[in-house]
Amino acid sequence: MKEEFEQLKDLAQEALKSVLDRDKLEVLKIEFLGRKGKMAELMKQIVNVADEERKLIGALANEVKTGLESAFSAKEQELAGAEEAGRAEKEWLDISEPGAWSKEGHLHPVTTAIGEISDIFARLGFACVRAPEVEWDYYAFESLNMPPDHPARDDWETFFIADGAQTAQGKGEKQGKMVLTPHTSNSQNREMAKGKLPIRMININRTYRRQSDVSHTPMFHQFEGLMIDQGVTIAHLKGVLDYFARTYFGAERKTRLRPHHFRFTEPSFEIDISCGVCQGHASSDSTCRLCKAGWLELGGAGMVHPNVIRAGGLDPEKYTGFAFGWGIERTLMMREGMQVDDIRTLYRNDLRFVKQF
Amino acid sequence: MNILVSYNWLKEYLQTNLSAEDFAAKTTNAGNSVEYIENMAHRFDNMVVGEITNIKDHPNADRLKIAEVKIGTMKKVEIVCGGVNLRVDMKVAVALPGSKVIWHGEGEPVELHETEVRGVKSYGMICAAAELGFPKYPQGEKDIWDLTNVTTEKAGVPLYNALGMDDAVFDIEVTSNRPDAASIIGQAREGSACTGDKFLWQAKDVMPDGIARAKVEVAVRETELCPKYEAVLLDNVKVGPSPWWLQKRLLLSGHRPINNIVDVTNYVLHEYGQPLHAFDADKLDHGIVVRKAEKGEKFLALDGNEYDLSKDMLVVADHAKPIAIAGVMGGEETGTTVETTRVILEAATFNPVSVRRTARALNLHSDSSAQFERGLSTQSTRPALARAVELIKEIADAQVASEVTSVQAEPYQREAFPFDPKEAKALMGVALSDHEMISILERLGFEVKEAGSNYEVKVPYWRDHDIENKVDLVEEIARVYGYEKIPSILPAGEIDPEHQDQTIVWERRVKELLRGSGLSETYAMSFISGKELSNAGYDPEMSVKLQNPLASDLEYMRPCLIPTMLTTIEKNQRMFPEAQLFELAPIYLPNKEDIPNHKMQLLMAIYEKDGACAFTKAKGILERLMREAGVRQYRFERPESSDSSPLPRGRSGGGLECLLHPTRSANVWVGNHEHVGRIGEVDKQVLNAFGIEQSVILIDLDFDALVPHLSLAKTYTPIPLYPEVKRDLAFVLDRTVEFSQIEAKLKEASGLLREVELFDTYCGSGVEAGKKSLAVHLTFRLADRTLEADEVDEEIAKLRNVLQEQFSATMRS
Known part of the structure; x- marks a missing residue:
């Protein structure tokens, strides 16, 4: 019996030597150490051994079994180590091949800009509202302190709806003709008329002017901000515009207000932002490809004209406010430094354009 | 509009020591935006006065000469020159190598080098005025600039000295409400306000010379359109070119020197901001009448063109004919010429709207009309007239021969x-x-x-x-x-949390979701042509129409996004034979009571060769959107047969029915019973009308109706504790049996069946015509214990039975 165990041990160790891979090792392991393997078979015979020898043989059998088990596991570790060492070589990948993309979609850059802009103002409590685009003259002009003969009300600058006044029976007479809004400021009167104060609103919408060339599209987007409350000052307007400009364009950018003229605000300003290309260093001696003398024009703003506040049904002696607004297309191109040589490209829906965003 | 302001000129009215840059910075901050400063001396770097001492023929070119030019006391050079007025002893502008000139008066300045012209060395260039940046200087086309009468400086003197160009010119933006700032004096006054430096201007009046004998008769018939008219007669006028100092200022201001009389009117316009006009008094038929034009009246203006006037236009006339379109332009016939000796000088106030409409209608714009359009005071005529008289006396030897005739409709009321x-x-x-x-x-x-x-x-x-x-x-x-200097402060105060327009909020989320599904967003104009509308089956007359479209083919406002989307597909189909697009935009529907209804429409378009394939993708996109946007309940229903019959088109929500394939379209319902739109393949005829070669599936949704069903709220079902068992079935049945029926019946038949997933549909060889082969994954599960294999076998047997009995299916596995 003893010899048989010794032989099995030698046999197994001999067989182990020639094993080179883990599959073979597994087969061999089952052959020797499996449930019905050679070791098990042999161990079954221990019962036939005489009582006095059985204890000894039993001890030997266990010793052989333990020895074999550790030999197998040593072999397994040895093989695993060898395999691990070769893995990098075997599994080499060409990482310069292009990746496989899941299907990509694209948002129009105007959508993206609108999203970012409304997010920034949302943090200051300005909620998005929307006013009509096909609008009564009253909201687009009259209530905004625009005199009847103002050039913007001429039909070469603003789109009018055919038979607008007649189509809408009754109201036409009171609210004038129907126009496509040439600015988003019609939201001012409509918001004030809701009578809910204080007002902090943003209206981002399509606007229309009768112009079409490389830098104008007859339809474009503007955003309008309006704040009305007691004690609103120019300093607050500056605060809000600074916050926006520095968040949207970068903390290092500066803004300035330049006096300007709009009918619906008084005082009125143009908002300039320091140029991101020359960092505001352009002057008469060194020119910048993007800006005039270090500043870029961002848009218009001002303190809401008392006549506009009054038209909105509020008392200008009690309430003051500011309004600002400008073009989305211009704003986004200024930030991205995008050189779109013909702005009409934005609305031609050439997928070669759309798919770049 | 912008104004060019010579700093030297401005300093006649402002006592200041500020550099041009410092002045510009200050006045910009006060609202007079200086957009550009040109340091004039720089323009004349490396340029000197030259004197022609000898002229030789060019050996290789008939039209060129070789000029020997003295450019210093001891220095002479040879320059090749083509000027036809070249003569010995002439003083000329010599641009030496290293200087920059505007080649032939066009484009950007170019640096000169010593060069050979047709084989002859040329040391620089003898310039025309246009080549030095003065395209408006009056000289012959092939002339060089004759400086003989312009400067007394000798040869070799730097040109900027000789021309008196030690100046800076500001290009200043002036807003439409500030006609006063569109002038030298106005800018000087602004400068004084923002620098604190002394403003030197004072208004003057016209002083008659001796006893005024004559009187200018003026009758103003339209006091509304001409609230003020003043005129004065000047005698003994000698018309000729203006002196260089005056020409120079006009050139720096962008005006064209013509003759001393016209030049003075332009000079005063620029200095005071008040337009003036000079008539040749001897060409007028009696006095001046300010009236409206008569019907059919024609007028030859100073620009050499004849204009047809209409009855609403204001003219200045004599007793026979119009002599000026009021505030816009004078007449060719009554203008000043070298023969003129008596001049009537006009200073008036014309109605800004009338001037604007006339200029616009005639497409004739002038510096005067631009200024009148801003609205001038009736009180600014006299000082301007006085200034003009002063200058004309100085440079044209004239005498004042009359009192000023002054017609003012109403006494002036100071605000x-x-x-x-x-x-x-x-x-x-x-x-x-x-x-x-x-x-x-x-x-x-x-x-x-x-x-x-x-x-x-x-x-x-x-x-x-x-x-x-x-x-x-x-x-x-x-x-x-x-x-x-005003601080920047963020406003404090309450922020209203409930103030959120859900449509605007969801527009953004839905766009993001669609992008995530691989769709690209399009933005079309709101305008649409009648042809696009009728091609898609809409009646243009039922759309909102523009009175003054920019182009006649863009005269309607979109009542629907579909036609423009089809146009987009047509334009892109060659470069991109398949694509998945969407647009979320307002549409405008006529409303008898008020402004048009604005409704948000969400339109998706999936196009490729195979319509059936595209339909599956489109439906998947829509289902995914419903899931991701939190729509709990939605369903698709094949349209009733009556739906596919033509309905009135071009109405709200209408039109789509006849646009879509009758058996490849479905109504989309959400919630309990809300119809929010349709999905379907576009009718072949419509595609043909748009020239589209691909199959197009549209998903057209009424976004306003959809929004109340969208939600960010999520639900959670506990994760099953016990494993599921999966089995597959494949079977053949009639092509027109709908999967949704099969699914419903199978689920009805087996309580253990949790999911039926269709993974293959096949028609074609091996499958009998009119039949289809379907293959499904079936998932079985129990909530409270693990299923045994034979339990599942039993269920499968039941399901096979259902398929055979109820759908006459033949089992393939």
Whole structure:
């Protein structure tokens, strides 16, 4: 019996030597150490051994079994180590091949800009509202302190709806003709008329002017901000515009207000932002490809004209406010430094354009 | 609009020591935006006065000469030159190598090098005025600039010295409400306000010479359109070119020198901001009549063109004919020429709207019309007239031969407003002293008087149509004080949380979801042509129509996004034979009671060769959107047969029915019973009308109706504790049996069946015509214990039975 165990041990160790891979090792392991393997078979015979020898043989059998088990596991570790060492070589990948993309979609850059802009103002409590685009003259002009003969009300600058006044029976007479809004400021009167104060609103919408060339599209987007409350000052307007400009364009950018003229605000300003290309260093001696003398024009703003506040049904002696607004297309191109040589490209829906965003 | 301001000219009216750059910075901050400063001397770097000492023929070119030019006491050079007026002893402008000239007066300046012209060495260039940046200088086309009468300086003197160009020119933006600032004096006054330096201007009056014998007869018939008209007669006028100092100022201001009389009117326009006109008095038939044009009246203007006038246009006429289109342009016939000896000088105020409409209707715009359009004061005529008379006497030897005839419709009423310093401070958000505020107003020409505890402020005439409210005074103070000194403060206060327009909020989320599904967003114009509308089956007459479209093919407002989307597909199909697009935009539907209804429409378009394949993708996109946007309940229903019959098109929600394939379309329902739109393949005829070669699936949704069903809320079902068992079935049945019926019946038949997933549909070889082969994954599960294999076998047997009995299916596995 003893010899048989010794032989099995030698046999197994001999067989182990020639094993080179883990599959073979597994087969061999089952052959020797499996449930019905050679070791098990042999161990079954221990019962036939005489009582006095059985204890000894039993001890030997266990010793052989333990020895074999550790030999197998040593072999397994040895093989695993060898395999691990070769893995990098075997599994080499060409990482310069292009990746496989899941299907990509694209948002129009105007959508993206609108999203970012409304997010920034949302943090200051300005909620998005929307006013009509096909609008009564009253909201687009009259209530905004625009005199009847103002050039913007001429039909070469603003789109009018055919038979607008007649189509809408009754109201036409009171609210004038129907126009496509040439600015988003019609939201001012409509918001004030809701009578809910204080007002902090943003209206981002399509606007229309009768112009079409490389830098104008007859339809474009503007955003309008309006704040009305007691004690609103120019300093607050500056605060809000600074916050926006520095968040949207970068903390290092500066803004300035330049006096300007709009009918619906008084005082009125143009908002300039320091140029991101020359960092505001352009002057008469060194020119910048993007800006005039270090500043870029961002848009218009001002303190809401008392006549506009009054038209909105509020008392200008009690309430003051500011309004600002400008073009989305211009704003986004200024930030991205995008050189779109013909702005009409934005609305031609050439997928070669759309798919770049 | 912008104005060019010579700093030297401005300094005649402002005592200042500021550099051009410093002045520009200050006045910009006060609202006079200097967009560009040109340092004039730089333009003439490396240029000198030259004297022609000898002229030789060019050996290789008939039209060129070789000029020997003295460019210093001891220095002569040879320059090849093509000027036809070249002569010996002429003084010329010599651009030496290293200088920059504007080649043939066109384009950007180019640096000169010593070069050979047709084999002959040329040391620089003899320039025409246009080549030095003065395209408006009067000279022959092939002439070089003859400086003989322009400068007394000798050869070799730097050109900027000889021409008196030690100056800077500001290009300043002037807003439409500030005609006064569109002038040298106005800019000097602004400069004085923002620098504190002394303003030197004072208004003068016309002084007659001796005893005025004559009188200019003026009749104003349209006082509304011409509230003021003044005229004076000048005698003994000698018309000729203006002296260089005056020509130079006109050139630097962008005006074209013509003759001394016209030049003075332009000079005063630029200096005072008040347009003037000079008539040859001997060409007038009696006195002046300001009236409306007669029907059919024609007019030959100074620009050499004849204009057809209409009855609403204002003209200045004599007793026989119009002699000027009021405020716009004078007549060719009555203009001043070298023969002119007697001149009637006009200074008037014309109605801004009338001038604008006339200029626009005739497409004839001038410096005068631009200025009148801004609105001038009736009080600005006399000082301008006096200034012009002063200059004409100086440079044309004239004498004043009449009193000034002055016709003014109404006596002038000076505007005045109350001024409360407390209010001003409250609006600005800074504490300025009363003294500081009043001083600013006074420097701008306002008169400030104490009135009770506050003040009364009188508006100077040159701000007549601009200052119309007390708050305007605050702006004057704030802008001159400087906006940069006003602090920047974020407003405090409550923020309203409930104020969220759900449509706007969801527009953004839905766009993001669609992008995530691989769709690309399009933005089309809101305008649409009648042809696009009718191609898609809409009646243009039922759309909102523009009265003045920019182009006749863009005369409607979109009642639907579909036609423009189809146009987009047509334009892209060659470059991109398949794509997945969407647009979320407003549509405009006529409304008898009010402005058109604005509704948000969400349109998706999936196009490729195979329509069936595209339909599956489109439906997947829509289902995914429903899931991701939190729509709990939605279903698709094949349209009733009556739906596919033609319905009135072009109405709200209408039109789509006949646009879509009758058996490849479905209505989309959400919630309990809300119809929000349709999905379907576009009808072949419509595709043909748009020239589309691919199959197009549209998903057209009424976004406003959809929004109330969208939600961010999520639900959670506990994860099953026990494993599921999966089995597959494949079977053949009639092509028109709908999967949704099969699924419903199978689920009805087996309580253990949790999911039926269709993974293959096949028609074609091996499958009998009119039949299809379907293959499904079936998932079985129990909530409270693990399923045994034979339990599942039993269920499968039941399901096979259902398929065979109820759908006459043949099992394949």
